[in-house]
Amino acid sequence: xxxxxxxxxxxxxxxxxxxxxxxxxxxxxxxxxxxxxxxxxxxxxxxxxxxxxxxxxxxxxxxxxxxxxxxxxxxxxxxxxxxxxxxxxxxxxxxxxxxxxxxxxxxxxxxxxxxxxxxxxxxxxxxxxxxxxxxxxxxxxxxxxxxxxxxxxxxxxxxxxxxxxxxxxxxxxxxxxxxxxxxxxxxxxxxxxxxxxxxxxxxxxxxxxxxxxxxxxxxx
Amino acid sequence: xxxxxxxxxxxxxxxxxxxxxxxxxxxxxxxxxxxxxxxxxxxxxxxxxxxxxxxxxxxxxxxxxxxxxxxxxxxxxxxxxxxxxxxxxxxxxxxxxxxxxxxxxxxxxxxxxxxxxxxxxxxxxxxxxxxxxxxxxxxxxxxxxxxxxxxxxxxxxxxxxxxxxxxxxxxxxxxxxxxxxxxxxxxxxxxxxxxxxxxxxxxxxxxxxxxxxxxxxxxxxxxxxxxxxxxxxxxxxxxxxxxxxxxxxxxxxxxxxxxxxxxxxxxxxxxxxxxxxxxxxxxxxxxxxxxxxxxxxxxxxxxxxxxxxxxxxxxxxxxxxxxxxxxxxxxxxxxxxxxxxxxxxxxxxxxxxxxxxxxxxxxxxxxxxxxxxxxxxxxxxxxxxxxxxxxxxxxxxxxxx
Ligand SMILES: Nc1ncnc2c1ncn2[C@@H]1O[C@H](COP(=O)(O)OP(=O)(O)OP(=O)(O)O)[C@@H](O)[C@H]1O
Ligand SMILES: [Mg+2]
Numbered sequence: 001x002x003x004x005x006x007x008x009x010x011x012x013x014x015x016x017x018x019x020x021x022x023x024x025x026x027x028x029x030x031x032x033x034x035x036x037x038x039x040x041x042x043x044x045x046x047x048x049x050x051x052x053x054x055x056x057x058x059x060x061x062x063x064x065x066x067x068x069x070x071x072x073x074x075x076x077x078x079x080x081x082x083x084x085x086x087x088x089x090x091x092x093x094x095x096x097x098x099x100x101x102x103x104x105x106x107x108x109x110x111x112x113x114x115x116x117x118x119x120x121x122x123x124x125x126x127x128x129x130x131x132x133x134x135x136x137x138x139x140x141x142x143x144x145x146x147x148x149x150x151x152x153x154x155x156x157x158x159x160x161x162x163x164x165x166x167x168x169x170x171x172x173x174x175x176x177x178x179x180x181x182x183x184x185x186x187x188x189x190x191x192x193x194x195x196x197x198x199x200x201x202x203x204x205x206x207x208x209x210x211x212x213x214x215x216x217x218x219x220x
Numbered sequence: 221x222x223x224x225x226x227x228x229x230x231x232x233x234x235x236x237x238x239x240x241x242x243x244x245x246x247x248x249x250x251x252x253x254x255x256x257x258x259x260x261x262x263x264x265x266x267x268x269x270x271x272x273x274x275x276x277x278x279x280x281x282x283x284x285x286x287x288x289x290x291x292x293x294x295x296x297x298x299x300x301x302x303x304x305x306x307x308x309x310x311x312x313x314x315x316x317x318x319x320x321x322x323x324x325x326x327x328x329x330x331x332x333x334x335x336x337x338x339x340x341x342x343x344x345x346x347x348x349x350x351x352x353x354x355x356x357x358x359x360x361x362x363x364x365x366x367x368x369x370x371x372x373x374x375x376x377x378x379x380x381x382x383x384x385x386x387x388x389x390x391x392x393x394x395x396x397x398x399x400x401x402x403x404x405x406x407x408x409x410x411x412x413x414x415x416x417x418x419x420x421x422x423x424x425x426x427x428x429x430x431x432x433x434x435x436x437x438x439x440x441x442x443x444x445x446x447x448x449x450x451x452x453x454x455x456x457x458x459x460x461x462x463x464x465x466x467x468x469x470x471x472x473x474x475x476x477x478x479x480x481x482x483x484x485x486x487x488x489x490x491x492x493x494x495x496x497x498x499x500x501x502x503x504x505x506x507x508x509x510x511x512x513x514x515x516x517x518x519x520x521x522x523x524x525x526x527x528x529x530x531x532x533x534x535x536x537x538x539x540x541x542x543x544x545x546x547x548x549x550x551x552x553x554x555x556x557x558x559x560x561x562x563x564x565x566x567x568x569x570x571x572x573x574x575x576x577x578x579x580x581x582x583x584x585x586x587x588x589x590x591x592x593x594x595x596x597x598x599x600x601x602x603x604x605x606x607x608x609x610x611x612x613x614x615x616x617x618x619x620x621x
Contacts, residue, residue: 045619054533054614075537082535093530093618097236107534109225154534 001193002028002051002162007060009046009216020046021057022216028195030161033188035204036197038213044197047213048164051195052085053077065161082111086155086163086192088184090170092147094139094154100146101126101135104153111158125153129183145176152183162193169203181206221540230548233520240516241552247513248556248598249563251506252590256564257571258502259586262495266488267579273484279320279454280353282478283313283444283461303469304440307370307429312464313446314369318457320447323350324369326432327442330400332425334386341382342424343399345432353445356421361393361408364428372430377408381422399425402435454479499586503593509556510597513549517605521545521612528609529617538610545606546599553598557591564590 009021020043028034036044049055050062053069062070069080094103101122102109108118126132129149139147148168155163165184169177181196181203188194198204212219234241285305310324326345331338350356351363363377376397383392383406392406410421433439448457458477465475521528531541568580 049615052533054618075539078532078535078537081533087533089618091620093526093533095527095530097232102232109229110221110531110534110536110540112221112225114222158535 001030001065002026003061003063004050005061005063007050007057007062009043009050009055009057019043019216021050024060024216024218026211026218026220028193031188031191031193033185033194033208034196034211035207035209036195036211036213037199037201037204042213043216044213045166046216047218048166048195048197051162052087052164053081082107082158084161086158086160088148088151088155088163088165088168090167092139092144092151092171094147094150096139099136099138100131100142100150103139103150104157106154107158121157122153125157129153143176144172145179148172148176148180149183152180152187156187156192160192162195163187164195166197167199168196169198169200177203221543226543226547227551229544230551233524233548234551237520237523240520244509244513244516244552245556245559247509248506248553248594249559251502251509252557252560252594253563253567254505255499255502255586255590255593256561256582257567258498259495260564260568260571260580260582262491262498263581263583263586264579266491266495267581268577269487269491270484271579273480273487279448279450280480281446281448281454281458281461282480282483283446283465284442284476284478285440285474287474287476303472303474305444305465305475306439306441307433309465309468310429310441310444311369312468313444313461316457316460316464318448318453318460320449320453321349321353322444322446323347323353324429324441324444325350326429326436326438326440328432328436328438330425330435332382332386332397332399334392334395334397337386339382339385341379343432343435344424344426345429345435346426347429350426350445353447354421357411357413359409359411360391361406363408364426365407367428370430371428372434373428374402374404374431375407375427376404377410377426378406379420379422379424379426380410380412381420382425383409397425399427400435402431404431495583495586499589503589506590506593506597509553509594510601513552513598514601514604517545517549517602518608520548521605521609524609525612525617526620528612529614532612532614533618541610542603542606545609546602549598549602549606550595553594553602554591556598557594560590560594561587 004024004026007021007024011018011020024047036047038044046055050057057070061068064080064084069077072080095106098106104125105118105122108121126135129152131146131149131153134142134146142150163184168180168184172180184194184196196207204210283305285303307324310322313319314322323346328343329340330343332341346364347369348364348366359380364375365373367373376399378392386392386397392409395406396403397406404427413421429441446457446461448454458479461477462473462475466473528541564582568582572580
């Protein structure tokens with residue numbers, strides 16, 4: 001379902017060209033569970049950003065569900081992000097002034113889903129992530145593990161086909177980290193394609209397929 | 221995104237950054253309030269002046285010696301010495317069938333005394349018809365007697381204030397006062413009317429025009445008030461006055477005939493222009509408020525970079541992000557404008573309590589203009605920060621680099 005053909009992404013730092021991604025070719029099938037590993041600066045985040053349509057490659061083609069999404073307009077790329085892709089970040093990125101429930105509902109709110117349906121879906125997701133009585137708490141009233149669960153809830157509420165998780169356990173203690181990974185793996189068992197960037201070898205090896213990266217190149 | 225959700229998002233953000241919100245509301249409110257207050261002052265002056273004019277009576281022409289170059293303007297200050305208007309001219313004008321009645325005015329200052337008390341006052345020479353032309357009223361006695369315009373007689377009517385100064389609470393009727401070296405008998409006292417058109421009739425002494433002329437040793441008349449029957453008659457009366465005087469003055473047009481309407485509309489134009497310029501000055505503070513909104517919103521965008529990146533990751537297109545931030549500045553300016561209206565109108569109310577004679581009244585257009593300008597500066601100056609937000613690079617925004 002995901003196909004990358006000769007993707008390159010270079011950054012200009014001063015006079016130097018840095019290869020964030022260098023001739024990356026990749027095939028990912030529906031429902032795969034992949035971990036991406038590699039040293040710092042090897043291009044893992046850049047890869048996820050390109051896959052998530054947050055960043056534009058300088059060269060190459062990206063096919064998602066058979067359509068060439070590199071060619072899409074800004075508006076259509078936004079639609080693809082909204083409908084097909086879920087993001088989980090190392091630093092959670094919750095909106096501090098909104099409650100957990102409002103944070104989770106945010107993608108639906110932005111998409112214009114009506115109130116009642118939104119509330120229903122938020123309740124369902126809160127329940128499945130055992131956050132039921134945390135809905136009205138603000139992010140600063142939650143633990144790190146709870147925050148990341150809220151962030152995952154926000155990512156799954158739109159029923160995406162791909163989940164991109166960039167070091168989701170990076171800011172968590174071991175126990176909360178395991179908990180978060182378990183949730184992500186459950187989602188994968190229910191059919192979502194999961195791409196997980198991690199530095200933790202033990203966590204990385206739980207994936208069905210491991211992609212190693214080095215200097216912007218991919219070694220499967 | 222539904223409009224109510226957009227609004228709610230804006231309100232959450234406004235509540236999330238309170239100090240910023242209060243500052244912006246205050247700036248907007250001050251701008252709008254000053255528009256309301258300053259235009260109220262201008263408009264109040266306009267209403268005040270037209271009220272003053274209406275106290276002069278309706279369908280009045282004012283005839284004065286000397287020709288004004290521009291119609292409806294003020295008489296010339298310098299130029300050829302025009303021929304004086306005399307009481308014979310007045311009598312001639314009176315014969316026009318378009319003139320309902322008329323009152324000459326002879327004006328000068330003279331010492332007026334009764335027993336030991338003396339006052340330097342304005343002495344106004346006129347005729348019996350001044351009473352109805354000026355729509356005066358008396359507190360006691362009677363007004364000047366009906367008699368030939370050119371006849372002098374030793375009677376006078378005291379202004380209300382003057383009577384109090386000279387006679388206290390005793391009745392002056394029938395008493396003789398000294399005016400310069402003449403003596404005249406008091407036959408009436410004006411009512412306590414206050415000021416009209418800058419002339420306080422309470423401070424004057426009124427005597428027959430011919431008597432005043434001999435008192436001041438002049439043959440001329442300061443001006444003539446001519447009353448016509450109707451608006452239509454006014455034009456005819458004006459033409460008649462001009463024709464009669466031209467004939468009497470050897471074919472020269474050396475008078476100016478002002479209609480009250482022309483005077484009033486001149487004042488009206490001046491004061492309306494004043495109101496507009498006051499409004500314009502106040503609108504500058506709205507502009508300042510707009511620039512403040514822009515600055516604060518730019519700071520807000522900088523503070524909320526990560527949030528904007530997140531919105532993009534969650535599938536917000538540029539258009540939506542612009543919309544969200546514009547809604548925020550629009551809400552701030554509308555609420556600020558409403559507060560400003562409240563401040564301005566209550567300011568008007570307070571001032572009205574202190575100055576009950578002066579009508580503090582904001583013109584309707586100013587209220588609308590203030591709110592519209594507030595809203596459009598909010599949108600205009602909110603546009604830059606909103607576009608700035610929409611153009612942020614999502615990856616950079618999310619990484620906090
Ligand atoms: N916006 C940018 N401007 C300049 N260089 C960048 C930018 N983003 C990434 N890079 C460079 O691209 C390379 C890949 O960066 P990337 O963030 O993908 O690494 P990473 O594998 O995620 O590292 P880490 O494990 O530390 O998160 C790095 O050398 C980085 O310096
Ligand atoms: Mg990274």
